[in-house]
Every structure is written in structure tokens, then in C-alpha cells.
Amino acid sequence: MFKFVRRTTFAAVFLALLVATAAFAQGPLQEETLGDPVGGGMMVIYNDLAVAPDGTPVVAYSDGGSIYVEQWDGSAWVRLGDAAAPADAMFSRLAVGEDGAVVITYLTTSDDGSTALLNAAQWDGTAWTPLGDAINLYASGTFNYDESLIVMADGPVVAWREASEFMQPDQLYVRQWDGSAWQPLGTDAGLNVDPAADAGVSTLAALPNGRIALAWDEGGMTHVRLWDGSAWTDLPDAPAPMSDTSLLRLTATAEGDLVLLRAGYDLPEAFKLAADVDGDAWMPMDGLDALPGLADAGYVDDAALAVDENGDPLLAWSNGGSGAAGYARWTGSAWEPVGDAISFTPLPVSFIASVALTPDGALDVARLNEMFGLQVTQYTPQS
Template sequence: MFQGETKDFQLSIVRTGGFAESVNISLLAAPAGVTAQPVSIAAGTTTATLRVAVSTNAEPGSRTLTVRAVSGSLHHDASIGLSVAKPGDLLVRWTAPGEAIRHVKGAMELEVTVEGGTAEAVELRSDEEVLVRLTAPPFTYSWDTTQVTEGEYHISAHAIRGTQVFSSFERTVIVDRTAPKVEARVPVQHDGNVSVRAILGVTFSEPLMSTTVTSSSVTLTAGGGVEIARFVSLSEDGRRLTLTPAAPLPAPSTMIVRLGTNGQPITDLAGNPLEVNDIWTFTVPAWLSLGSAIHAHPGATPTEDVVMKLDSTGRPIMVWTESDGTTKNVHVSQWNGATWTPMGSPLSALPATGTDASQPDILVTPLGQIIAAWSESTNTGVEKNIYVRAFKNGAWEPLPTLPLRGGSETYVSAPRLTALQSGAIQLSAEYFNGSNLEVRAFDLAPGASSWTALNVHTTAEQFSRRPTAVSSHGANSFTAVNSYFGSIERRAVVVLKNHAEQLGVRLLAGSENSSADHASIAINGEGAPLVAWNEVPASNVTQSKIYFTQWLWSSWASPVLVSSGSTSNTRPALAMGEDGRPVLAWSGFVSPEQVILVHRRTGDVWESIGAPLSARTGASTPGHSPSLAIGRDGRPIVAWTETDGTAPSIFVSQLNE
């Protein structure tokens, strides 16, 4: 611009990510003698005119103006080259290319104008090479870039008048005849374990032309060709495309992403199109696998007795038993978001070989402390004892020894842990006194150096009693006990509150001379227990069923059959979600194999959620003994054991919703 001149600059913005607000534009720290009145680009529009004025005393020479666009807390800067000339000088302006950097793949038009007088000649140069010398307007030239190697070139125009040479700003031309390529995808091609909440991303080998990246040129469809609503955005450097579904993806489904179409190709800045046949597929399953088959040791080492809880951050923790080839020990692992990592060393209280551990349990206290308990054989008669450890500073530290010990003809086993709001830890156990099974219970107060034995309610007609599950709410604990009732010659479930009070009558739903087996317990938000158990008819064990009931403050609700669609049902695991809906998982037979089934109760109706869980296919790969937790986001997480025909492994999945 000449001193004393005013010039209009056409500005445009690119809106991304659904942004549609108004934008204010102004010069930032304008040099002396250069001014511009701020302008606004209205909501929904993309252009404005910025009028720049150069005073008569502005210093001649080249400088860079910074233009700032602001909307609320957002801002973005762009640069404009400005050359100030004094009257009498020649001013060389670029007409084409108009932008400072141009990407090309073929011929491009070069054009300049000369103002302020007449030039004897104009030279257009690429770096030091003269492309053409023009002696009369129009000063235009068609540069065939197909004849030069790919790369970056700096072009300039020079007006010659006598001995004087007046030069333009440089323009950068990037010659690019190479098509862009996909360098990375998230999720990866053919990923079979994608969340319904996934945000999709693609990284390219070079920047893309933003105007070619739209919701029309980037398509997302589910199985059957159903189009999924989506938001498409491109990073500032143009190399990363983000595809955000407008709603959770359908599950289960196979998703297809197409990057560009024949009618709307995606191109790089030079116009080279991305390969249109680049189809990206992945699977959104009903259940997300948390890792693959889980073992503590390589090889066919059977895993047993898996129990899963959530730590104070909501991450799953598992405890199980597994042999190292000579002795069965206790193992604890934690999910870190990508893999299962061991917590400390394997747990074993006795150093001798053959002292197998069994029936572990794990507890996360209200203060976030992690406690593990298990029973371990001494290799002397039937003797077993219970051991309890706390995880501190990356290692397992012993808690006080229980005051009840086994002998050659007695044992203490099957620990069940819970914690009260006060921080006290309570442990229920199965004690065989040489002739009968009893329930024993203990309390470890915060900071106490020893366990206190608790009185456990019983009746004369109950024999062979086993605690199968415990839970707590506030200051109250609840224990589900499986007992043999001599009066009916069958096993049933009773629930003890604080070990001293039996809630209502025994739980037994079947009328076919059936007996109750494993029970699970959970507590609702009001502090009332809910119980699920399986019943086994004496006449046909394959017809075992899963029942559910809840405490109505003075009696139990009528038991509800949950497992109407499966046979050989066993090992229910019950959990209560923060939304007030209980979830129930169990092992049941659905032809052709034993699988893990999961139901959720809404109102009074139990509904299946997700597909039956089976990590391996075939009748010889049964799934057993599920353990259930509900994440902070309300999604159930299930751990179970499943064999491959040689040894069972642990698998963990979370509902994909």
C-alpha cells in the first residue's frame, strides 16, 4: 500500500465442530501509521471486510500485520503481509496466488500488477531461477509445476525501472502430486472391541483441504446401511479428523466408515484425492472385553474362585486362586484401563508345598483400603485356617490372626468380608467342628490389634450352616446363610442382620422337593437386603432355577423366578446399581453351551441385558461362577471362569451401553 492509501481486505473464517457464534476481528498491536476499524462476522456467516489505512507518514517497507478473531473465550490469529511504499515508487502486488502459501499439483497461474508508475519489465522468479521476463502488462504466466520435482518453492515478482528494482512479497508454492494416506485410526481397522461411546479419529500423512471434509464426504453406517448422525471436525493442522457420533453407537453392530466418495472426494491441500475405496470397519459388541484370558502363570494352570470388586476409583480388582505347578496360591490383579496388573506378590501364608489356598474374598473399605482373605490347607488332616491381609504401599501386610483355628479334624474356611460405615471390618466364616458346619463371625474395629468374636443367631432345626454372601449398609451387616433344615429335610437360605437377628422366614421357593444352594446378597439405597439364590430339584439337577426376593421391612416378597430361559442354572451374583436397579448374573445352559446370563430389573420386570457371555465357542467350553460389580457409570462388569477344554481361564467384560 502507498502512504496515505486505504485498502479493503476480504477476510473469511472456517467454522468447525458446530461453532456458529459471532466473531469480532481486529488488528493486534498494529505498527505505527497503520490502522483498521474492528469488524464483526455475524453468527452463521463466514466473511467480512477489514479496511486498513496507511498514514502519509508511515515508514516505508515490509511488515506483518496480526489479525485476531475473538468469540467469547476463544481466539485465533492470522498474519497479513503489508508493504508500504512512498509515492513515486512502484508497488508490485500479487493477484495470483492471493494466499501466502499455495499447494499445487499441476499448472498454476501467476499474475502481478504494478502500481505507481510504469515498469520496463517484470521478472517472475522461483527462488533464484527466472521463470519468465515480461515487458508489458498483463504480467501473467502459467507455470507448469508437473515439470519440477515435488517440494517447496519460493516465488517472487520484481518490477524493473532503470536501475531500480521493486520487489513483491514472496509466495510459497508447495508442489505435491502425492495422494494423502491414512497413517493411523482409532479404533484400529477391524477392531472387535469398540465402545458405544467411542469418538473416532483418523491421522493422515499430510494436511487435508478442510472444505472437502464434511459430514457428506465422511459417512458412518451401521449394519444394514443405517446411517449414523455425526459431527466431523478437522484439527488446526489439517492432519487429524475427528468423527463424533451424535448418540451412542448401536450394539451389537458392525460399523463402516467411508472417507470420501466418488462425488465428494477428500483431498489434500493440492487437490490430490484420498483413495475412495478406503473403507474402515470395526465392531461394537454387546459386551466390552477387559483384556483377554487372564492367568497368573503361563500354560494350562486352572484358575478358580474368582471374586471381583471395585476400588475407590471405580477400577475393577480381582482375586482368585491358581496353582504354580506345586501349590495353589491367591492372586490379586487390578484393571488399569488397558490391562490387568498384579497387586503385590502371590498370597500364601504357609511356605510348604501342597498347602493349597481356596475360597478367597476381597474387600474395599469405605476409606479405600483393600483387604484380602482366604482359607489355606495346612496339609494336616482336614485342617484349614483363614488368613487376612491388607494392601499397603505396594505390598500385602498381615492383619491380626483370627481367634478361631482349625485342627486335624476341624477347619475354618470360606471367609466373607464386609465393612461398616464406621470402618470396622467384619468377617464371616464356615467352621467345621468335627461333626457339623457352623457360621462364625468376627469384627475388627479401626485401629484394633485383635478380632472380636460375634454372636451368630441359629435355631435348633438348622444344621450344616454355610455363609455364602455378606453385605452392609451404614451400621448394619447382612449375611446370607445356607442351612439344612431337619424339619423339611432340605436346604434353604436365611438372612441374618448383624449376625444376631434372622429376617423373616427361610427362603425356599420350589415345590419339587428342591434345595437352595448358593445365595448372593445386595442392599438397596434404603438399607433393605435383596437376595438371589439357586434351587436344585432332587429329581433333576439340570432343572435348577434362579430366584430373587427383597426384604419388605416385615417380610420377604414372594420369590420371583428369573431364569426362565435357561437350564442348569447356578451361582447367582447380585449387585445393586446407584440408579436403584438390581442386576443379576448367573451360569446357565443355553444350547449348545453353559454361558453367563445377565439380567437387570426395571420396576418389577427382569430383562436380559446384552447377549449371553461366552468367551469361547463350543459345548466343551462352559462358563461358570460369575462375579458381578456395577461401575460408577451404571454399567455392569462381569468376571467368570471358562475352560478351553484343558483348564479354566478368567474373563472379564463390561456392558457396552
């Protein structure tokens, strides 16, 4: 059981995370293509999508040689400076803080070319500023391209996994930028429950009052911890191990309940952990299998969680390979669709369609078009 916040302390701080969804009607979502495809005719390979506090989408992408970040100004895409990372860097993650700070992580090659370095840079309003030296050197060469990134008020936080030696199990690490260096949150020896087990994908969630929720896969189990500013607290594991977990997402409601989404190569699962003193077990949040388009898609390759102004969890999902995306709201007893399922031209294998939810209740989807440009489309529920 755990208790990390009271309702009265959550209200003001959490307001920026709330998404307005009052009186959504079913039927087609209103679709608006946001400008021309970004990328300037380049073949976009990797992308990620986030939303600034004012609701404007921010997209990062790579053509395999350069990394760029662009923000929608209401009528056109505006590139944030020149390339956000050194030439030939490999894009990893994008995140935007509540103060509008834009941060990316990326991989560069070590001096001897044998492995990779994990780096971060922040947009200062005029240029991209590297955040110190490399966050990590993947000394064993076992980098996984699945880092997790959030931006807190006191600095960005990155989670990643790596092995100490080749063919050894991956260990989970978390560090935060303190303004001058990357500091470990807790121990720097790895956060695995069992160091002999392989750490898998992870996710971070920024909570009010400077707290951080962390979830990760380890040997098929989904472990969850809460950072209170000085130490990690173990929360109950998610039920029913999933052997092929490929995606995790976390958020929190205004009451302090945690919501966890877990996906593999089958239909995703969702759970809620209550914040009160009796909240000692994750409760299933049923109904995902009945959402239009999700069962046909089979799996999700990106997802976003948010909370609306009524405190109800929201879920957006996509599957680029099948050309599908969707939007749903938790009613308290089941997930119900917000609008009809979204359909678009399927993407080549390994090209994802990124999703994000805006504060006013719209769903943004970034996907490759038929010419391999990155097209961002906004879907707004009808009210």
C-alpha cells in the same frame, strides 16, 4: 417387620454402591477383553473378582501353590506385590472396601498337617499384611471353602461355618477385624437358629451406616439377620425352603429394601423385603426363568447384586460349566434382560466364571480361557 434406615440417611452414603444404567438398549453387549490373561502362563485353579470404588476390576487367583491379586489400571493388569499368602495356601475370598482396601481370605495347613487355618491379609499399598493370627482353626477338620467376606469402614468381616466335632452339625460364625484382633459379632458360640441343624452357605452385605446384613442356609431354610453395630436382629425367613441352596447374595436399595438371591441346582429365586414398618414378609421377584440363557444354564455358580442410580436392583450371573452369563434389571414387576445373554467356551467342572458389576453399569466376567489362563472381559450395555 423391621426398619433400619430412612431414605434421607441413605442417599450420600449409598451413592458409591449405585450403578448407572439409564436408557439401556437391548441387543448385544459391547465386549472388551481387558488385557492379556492373568496368571503368567500358570494353570489358574481358583479365582474371585471384585470392583474398586473407581470402577477398576480386581481379580485374585491361585495356581494351587501361590495366591496373587491383580488390578486393572485402564490399560494393563498390575500385580499387587508378590504372593498375597504363604506358599501352598488355598485361596478363599476377595473383597474391596469403599475406601479401596483390598482384602483376601485363605486357608493354610495347621502345624501338624491335620486340618486348616482360616486367615486374612490386606494390601497396604506396598505389601500384603496379615490381619493378626488365624481367624479360626478348623479343629474338627470340617472346613468348607465357602467363607463370606466384606470390607466395612471399621474393618473386614468374615462369616464361615464349621462343626465343633467330626460328624457334628456345622455352626455359623461371624467375626470382624478391629485393627488388632478378630472379634465376634454377637456371640462366639455360633449363630445357628437351631444348633442341632446344619448351617450351610452364607452371604454378607455391607449396608450404609455401618450395618451388616447376613443370610445363611440352615436345614433348607434361609435365615436373615441385621447387625446394627451392637446386636443381631432377626428378620423374616425367606419363603419356600430350598433343600440344595448353594449360593446366596444380598444387597439393599436406596429406600432400604433388602434384595435376596438364592440359588441351588435349579433356577435361582429372588425376593425383596421392604424396609418400612409393613415390611414383614419377603415378596417374590419374578421373571428369572424368562431371562435369556439362564433357563438353559440350569443353575448359577456365581452372581452379583447391585443397585442402579434409579434405585432398581441389578443382577449378574454366570455358569462356567455351560459357558453362559447374563445381566438383568428389576423393573418393579419383573426381571428384564440388559443386553443379550453372554456365551463363552464352557469351563471344566468346578471352575467357575466370577462376575462383578461396576459403578458405571458394566459387567465384568473372569473365566478360564482354553489355555487355562484367567481372562477378564467387560460387557457394557448399549445406550
